[in-house]
Amino acid sequence: MSRPRPGRSVRDEDPDRLYTVTGGRSRSDASRFDLVTLVVSECDPVVGMQSEHAMILRICRSPTAVVELASDLRLPVSIVRILLGDLLDAGRITARHPQTRAPGAGAFPDPHVLKQVLVGLRNL
Template structure:
């Protein structure tokens, strides 16, 4: 798969030539709920609406199921911007999502204290 960061929006020496929030037209809030762990996948259906180059890049990355965090990392833009783009595509029918978070929004599951102690012990042994 070609690297979607190649092209006129990214320069090796200068970095990103377009500010991240320009990509989302200044919007900072997604209209759909996405976490960093949400898995997204392109449906293959044509998107309903007018979308820019960044939307096409997101769709290319989503040909196989991928997390929101992975899309943000590959696009080299903040996750908030990617969530806005993903919301646009989901509303246009070009993308579906599946939340892997075991707890519904607003309700958090506390981790097992024994597991946390084991992780802490392992980390302390490495230091």
């Protein structure tokens, strides 16, 4: 995978490359993966796998939020969601939303999840 050169932002990324990475797809089902959805690999990368898919599987050996993946891969969240959809459909990852509490039972988010989101946002 080619990463943006130092000093280049994702916005400077070649749109043709992003088109190729997603196989020409430009939309994903955003309801499947929000920014804090935790993704976990269910297998190791295999020979011949697209490099971005392989990197996702390596990064997600432990639960990783979608926003963190986008930061680590230096790709827009929309592109990462498309790649994650491919892996989920193939059974190579599992995705789960952070647990939420029942209304009225201390409606504050889990501090661990908030910390993960903050780390991911700082990495952007």
